Amino acid sequence: MRELETIGYYRRELGAGIERLFENALDWEHLPHLHDSSFEAIEVIDADETGWTADARLAGGMKVALDLRLDREEASWVTRTRVAGEVASEIVSLASTRGPDRCHVAVEFRMADVPEDKRAAMADYYRALYARLYDEDEAMMIARAEALAAGAQGLRERKTVTMADGSETDIPLRCPHWGLPLTAEPDDAGIVTCPWHGYRFDARTGVCVSGQSCRWQVS
Structure with missing residues (x-):
């Protein structure tokens, strides 16, 4: 060295x-x-x-x-x-x-x-x-x-967002990965990208489409 x-x-x-x-x-x-x-x-x-x-x-x-x-x-x-x-x-x-x-x-x-x-x-x-x-x-x-x-209470809080087609859906205020603020809005494909770690979620289903083992529950 x-x-x-x-x-x-x-x-x-x-x-x-x-x-x-x-x-x-x-x-x-x-x-x-x-x-x-x-x-x-x-x-x-x-x-x-x-x-x-x-x-x-x-x-x-x-x-x-x-x-x-x-x-x-x-x-x-x-x-x-x-x-x-x-x-x-x-x-x-x-x-x-x-x-x-x-x-x-x-x-x-x-x-x-x-x-x-x-x-x-x-x-x-x-x-x-x-x-x-x-x-x-x-x-x-x-x-x-x-x-x-x-704790878990923070992950239950939701906000309503507008999708590209004009419809609305609820997403959590915190990312299910580490519970950090999920400030991003859905893109034209309906995907929400966490600004902290880049995890990507389907706004309607809560499924993590970037492959990590976390998701949010749809209310």
């Missing part, structure tokens, strides 16, 4: 508990949907409670291999990015709890082959990138905590 050097840090307080942060780190599915300005696509190779590996295509088309390893005891995880088989970066994240609904994350950016005169600019780029990613992630973590607090 090429030698990696630390080029900078990013630190942030988050308005969600540390378990939501761990859950977010393990959630590879949300990357090309919630973070569509950074990721175009992702294909998981393997995943479990300790991490995941995947092939991804970044915004702009670059293909990379990602590997994330989570250590709950140490409250840390390492994300490695490989380009053409070579490790290009290693992002080390260390979390600490601030209470049931708050936590802190400290991120260290380690890069390979960054010229001395480019390090400050590269560090600024990664700090801005992670600020945007955590803006998006924090919103999801807070919504996830609210969904867990609402």
Whole structure:
């Protein structure tokens, strides 16, 4: 592996508990949907409670291999990015709890082959990138905590939407996957796409047409 050097840090307080942060780190599915300005696509190779590996295509088309390893005891995880088989970066994240609904994350950016005169600019780029990613992630973590607090009752709430043919149907206010707000409207084919993970549902039947094993019950 090429030698990696630390080029900078990013630190942030988050308005969600540390378990939501761990859950977010393990959630590879949300990357090309919630973070569509950074990721175009992702294909998981393997995943479990300790991490995941995947092939991804970044915004702009670059293909990379990602590997994330989570250590709950140490409250840390390492994300490695490989380009053409070579490790290009290693992002080390260390979390600490601030209470049931708050936590802190400290991120260290380690890069390979960054010229001395480019390090400050590269560090600024990664700090801005992670600020945007955590803006998006924090919103999801807070919504996830609210969904867990609402329980099954939250999944029963409905709104009426108008289909392309002018007819109406009721869909849930929350996605049956994680209970996150289902703000999307049906498209011309009657499909509702969850903005958080990209799961796609038939608005009339509640069937998940993208192949995941969840659906909503039609009232």
